[in-house]
Amino acid sequence: MAKRTKRKGIGDGGRTLKQMLEDNRRLLRETGCYAGITEPHVLRDDPVKAELFQWRLLSSLISGRQTARMISGSPYVREMAELCMGLYTPEGDNVLQSTGIQVHVRLMGDNVTWMIGNNYEEDVGINEGDLFVANDPVIAGVHSVDVYDIMPIFWEDGLVAWVITVIHEMDCGGVSPGCMPVTAVERGADGLKFCCEKMGTDDKIRRDFEIKIEISLDLAAHFLLDRKSAVASNIRVREEVKNIIREYGVDYFKKATRELIEEERRNQIARIKQRTVPGRYRDVVPLELYMARVPVSWLPAKKDVLRLIPMQMDILPEGRLVLDFDGAGEWGWHSMNVTPKGLWGGLSICIVQALSYDGRGNLGSLLPCEIKTPTVDSILNPSQIKKLATNYPWAPKLDIFSLWCGTLGTAFYMRGFREEVFNCVSSSGWQLAGYDQFGNKRPMQAGGIGNFGGGATGVGDGVDTGAWMATPETDLGNWEVWELFVPQLFMSRILEPYSVGYGRYRSGVAIPSMDMLHRFSEGIGSAAIGCGHDRILPNIGLFGGYPGGKRNTFLVRYHNFEDMIAKRLPLIHEIGNPREFKNQKYADVIYFDYTVGAVEVRDKDLTVADNGSAGGLGDPIERDPALQKADLDTGLTNAEISRNVYCIEARYDEKAKEWKIDEGATKKLREAKRKERLSRGVPVEVWWQTSRQRVLKKNMDPLLIEMYHSSMKLSQKFTQEFKDFWSLPDDFAL
Amino acid sequence: MEYSKQDLKDLYDGKLPWEKVKEIMSRPKDDDRFDKYVEILQERVKWPERILLPIGEHLYIVEKGGERIVKCDCGHEFGDYRRNWKLSALIFARDTREKLEEIYPGVRCPDPNFCEVREYCCPGCASLLKVESVPVGYPIIFDFLPDIDAFYRDWLGRPLSNEKEFKDVSYGVTREWGRQHDRTCR
Numbered sequence: 001m002a003k004r005t006k007r008k009g010i011g012d013g014g015r016t017l018k019q020m021l022e023d024n025r026r027l028l029r030e031t032g033c034y035a036g037i038t039e040p041h042v043l044r045d046d047p048v049k050a051e052l053f054q055w056r057l058l059s060s061l062i063s064g065r066q067t068a069r070m071i072s073g074s075p076y077v078r079e080m081a082e083l084c085m086g087l088y089t090p091e092g093d094n095v096l097q098s099t100g101i102q103v104h105v106r107l108m109g110d111n112v113t114w115m116i117g118n119n120y121e122e123d124v125g126i127n128e129g130d131l132f133v134a135n136d137p138v139i140a141g142v143h144s145v146d147v148y149d150i151m152p153i154f155w156e157d158g159l160v161a162w163v164i165t166v167i168h169e170m171d172c173g174g175v176s177p178g179c180m181p182v183t184a185v186e187r188g189a190d191g192l193k194f195c196c197e198k199m200g201t202d203d204k205i206r207r208d209f210e211i212k213i214e215i216s217l218d219l220a221a222h223f224l225l226d227r228k229s230a231v232a233s234n235i236r237v238r239e240e241v242k243n244i245i246r247e248y249g250v251d252y253f254k255k256a257t258r259e260l261i262e263e264e265r266r267n268q269i270a271r272i273k274q275r276t277v278p279g280r281y282r283d284v285v286p287l288e289l290y291m292a293r294v295p296v297s298w299l300p301a302k303k304d305v306l307r308l309i310p311m312q313m314d315i316l317p318e319g320r321l322v323l324d325f326d327g328a329g330e331w332g333w334h335s336m337n338v339t340p341k342g343l344w345g346g347l348s349i350c351i352v353q354a355l356s357y358d359g360r361g362n363l364g365s366l367l368p369c370e371i372k373t374p375t376v377d378s379i380l381n382p383s384q385i386k387k388l389a390t391n392y393p394w395a396p397k398l399d400i401f402s403l404w405c406g407t408l409g410t411a412f413y414m415r416g417f418r419e420e421v422f423n424c425v426s427s428s429g430w431q432l433a434g435y436d437q438f439g440n441k442r443p444m445q446a447g448g449i450g451n452f453g454g455g456a457t458g459v460g461d462g463v464d465t466g467a468w469m470a471t472p473e474t475d476l477g478n479w480e481v482w483e484l485f486v487p488q489l490f491m492s493r494i495l496e497p498y499s500v501g502y503g504r505y506r507s508g509v510a511i512p513s514m515d516m517l518h519r520f521s522e523g524i525g526s527a528a529i530g531c532g533h534d535r536i537l538p539n540i541g542l543f544g545g546y547p548g549g550k551r552n553t554f555l556v557r558y559h560n561f562e563d564m565i566a567k568r569l570p571l572i573h574e575i576g577n578p579r580e581f582k583n584q585k586y587a588d589v590i591y592f593d594y595t596v597g598a599v600e601v602r603d604k605d606l607t608v609a610d611n612g613s614a615g616g617l618g619d620p621i622e623r624d625p626a627l628q629k630a631d632l633d634t635g636l637t638n639a640e641i642s643r644n645v646y647c648i649e650a651r652y653d654e655k656a657k658e659w660k661i662d663e664g665a666t667k668k669l670r671e672a673k674r675k676e677r678l679s680r681g682v683p684v685e686v687w688w689q690t691s692r693q694r695v696l697k698k699n700m701d702p703l704l705i706e707m708y709h710s711s712m713k714l715s716q717k718f719t720q721e722f723k724d725f726w727s728l729p730d731d732f733a734l
Numbered sequence: 735m736e737y738s739k740q741d742l743k744d745l746y747d748g749k750l751p752w753e754k755v756k757e758i759m760s761r762p763k764d765d766d767r768f769d770k771y772v773e774i775l776q777e778r779v780k781w782p783e784r785i786l787l788p789i790g791e792h793l794y795i796v797e798k799g800g801e802r803i804v805k806c807d808c809g810h811e812f813g814d815y816r817r818n819w820k821l822s823a824l825i826f827a828r829d830t831r832e833k834l835e836e837i838y839p840g841v842r843c844p845d846p847n848f849c850e851v852r853e854y855c856c857p858g859c860a861s862l863l864k865v866e867s868v869p870v871g872y873p874i875i876f877d878f879l880p881d882i883d884a885f886y887r888d889w890l891g892r893p894l895s896n897e898k899e900f901k902d903v904s905y906g907v908t909r910e911w912g913r914q915h916d917r918t919c920r
Contacts, residue, residue, distance in 0.1 A: 415771070419755055459746065459748055535844055550844050691871070726873065
């Protein structure tokens with residue numbers, strides 16, 4: 001029998017990628033430094049060269065991303081630019097990210113490490129010009145509409161890097177409404193899943209892959225054009241990387257790319273130590289899923305469920321940051337379970353906005369962070385994840401990491417960096433299924449979702465309408481373009497004063513999206529993202545500031561639309577007084593206090609995504625009246641809010657055409673409010689006794705009891721702390 | 735990188751023009767920020783105790799008689815910093831639709847069957863110190879327990895005297911409340 005010779009690997013020095021990965025991780029464990037780089041010097045030896053090197057790479061990624069935008073036909077790409085590119089080491093470790101949606105800093109690379117772990121090098125083959133595609137959150141990702149196009153970069157006969165593009169797709173075959181179906185329960189309902197599949201060779205997409213897409217998707221042309229735009233962008237970056245290698249030398253490239261990760265790791269620790277305070281930080285996210293009234297394909301999914309997701313962040317003296325979600329309730333048959341890897345996506349997108357925002361963010365930004373593996377069978381780590389739909393982990397993740405931003409903001413505040421404080425919330429939107437205005441059956445979702453106000457900072461009011469945590473660049477693009485893709489008319493975008501999180505500094509103001517279905521023959525709709533049905537406000541006010549108002553999803557149906565047009569009656573275009581919005585004279589307002597799963601919608605219906613804003617900061621009655629006057633003059637607030645919340649008396653001066661503050665009356669209102677607080681408030685011990693009785697007697701909504709039971713079932717620590725806080729007997733159970 | 739105390743005072747008071755604030759946000763951070771911050775705050779309070787760490791708009795962890803306590807700028811003291819200061823505050827729980835609608839009218843109002851918005855005030859000056867929105871029955875959140883000795887020792891390089899164990903002692907309070915309450919009710 002002939003002796004088998006060991007196959008030469010495609011990695012550095014003839015090693016296989018698997019060997020490289022194992023060596024890399026071993027060195028990290030042994031030294032605490034990325035790739036064992038204990039004494040980085042390549043970049044430091046010639047800082048100017050290093051700077052040019054880094055920015056050449058970054059420029060290539062940014063221009064590659066722009067290339068994709070020019071080729072794609074999808075408004076998600078062209079208008080909203082929901083895409084990103086990253087450069088990775090052979091082991092799948094992120095070196096640099098382009099501008100764009102940086103959720104995927106680590107996740108894109110996790111697909112590569114998965115391929116390496118599954119021996120793609122021998123079993124599938126990794127060659128110059130190969131095109132891989134992935135979108136399965138069970139491997140690594142957020143949800144299946146985020147599609148990764150993965151391309152190896154070879155130099156001579158060795159693999160030196162990977163370039164990866166992620167694009168949010170309008171359709172990947174999920175059971176609509178929309179491209180991110182809320183009611184999906186089982187894996188198949190998510191649509192097509194690509195498990196790091198080789199979709200092409202020699203820089204060309206295989207015809208059999210194209211045929212599969214053409215047969216499977218309603219929006220096949222958009223999907224395939226996105227692949228082509230990603231492949232073109234990847235080729236562009238690959239060739240520029242080769243130019244850079246020619247210029248700098250392959251040895252410098254290999255060492256410098258790794259040092260970029262190690263230097264960022266060190267910088268991140270330095271930032272944590274410079275800007276925060278070590279200690280324990282806590283908060284909680286309630287996840288609300290009201291599916292009992294929603295049509296679903298799987299009976300166990302047809303129920304209302306609340307789940308707690310407690311969050312603890314420990315900032316350790318060594319400058320590490322540890323996230324622990326102990327106490328998270330159980331997983332369920334719904335689309336909002338999160339994978340442990342998916343949590344990294346939430347952390348990635350926040351960390352590049354809160355700490356690593358100098359364009360150098362990469363895997364090193366995340367190396368000082370740890371996410372403790374959530375308890376098995378919690379909502380953050382379902383053991384049956386392969387059977388589950390995974391299209392909506394955004395709902396809990398946005399709330400978790402929006403709160404996390406605020407928690408980190410607390411640390412910044414205590415250290416004196418008040419200008420860095422901010423937080424976010426999740427938002428709502430509408431998705432549709434049916435025939436568009438051109439008669440084509442397809443899922444539909446427009447991009448105007450992230451239109452709520454960001455949290456207050458420690459030095460000023462929050463950003464109005466521009467706080468979409470999922471991408472640092474909130475820009476939905478031209479709305480007229482979305483009207484071409486979805487049979488709806490843009491009715492209005494009016495700032496909604498009651499959406500605000502009040503405080504000494506207020507949050508930004510949200511704009512409800514109001515769109516009228518137009519030339520929409522038949523179909524159904526559902527909510528999107530956070531789904532806008534919360535009965536519990538997110539705990540997002542800071543230091544006396546309030547959380548923004550409740551997020552809502554409405555469907556408005558006119559009694560007789562044609563008659564209204566004939567009589568020139570005004571169409572609905574703003575929320576107005578929130579006490580009266582539900583009582584429209586010429587229309588029925590369907591107000592959902594449950595998850596909007598799949599409801600019948602009709603032509604001329606008005607879909608309303610009424611987002612609440614993030615949190616205010618500080619005591620509202622300490623708000624500078626000058627700030628409030630400016631808000632009154634620009635219509636961002638009104639006299640009622642001024643008086644009731646801020647205790648500022650103001651009147652409109654018709655002659656001067658501006659608001660005037662009555663300082664005397666304001667002073668009296670504020671003094672009265674302080675007296676009221678002292679008379680209404682009770683010592684916490686008194687309140688605690690009453691509330692404890694309520695807990696002891698289990699005098700709570702059954703959904704809440706089940707929610708606590710679920711967390712207690714999975715966590716002894718949560719159970720003990722719950723009992724300790726309420727001083728409950730050891731045998732107490734919910 | 736450093737800024738004058740006056741610039742920082744103006745920053746904190748919201749008096750800096752946005753262009754300057756943006757510049758401060760975009761530039762590398764100033765290493766002496768914490769010391770200047772504490773100096774500014776110390777000058778603004780009327781009491782003599784040394785501020786160790788500001789923990790909110792009005793609250794500070796201060797050094798007093800060898801102990802570390804939470805103190806409001808009005809002078810009201812909340813006790814050991816390792817015990818959740820909220821336990822010593824006044825609370826107003828918005829747990830009915832009527833109370834919630836004072837802040838969140840109409841469709842902005844959460845459901846009081848599920849949500850409780852708790853307002854914690856200083857018993858001394860009635861400042862609103864924290865608004866907490868949680869599911870009904872959820873324990874009061876201890877938002878932040880600093881590892882203050884590690885902070886001064888390892889990060890600032892000037893250890894504090896009288897090191898304290900880094901430990902949450904809040905549950906001792908609530909367990910004691912329970913014992914007292916059960917005795918009274920018996």
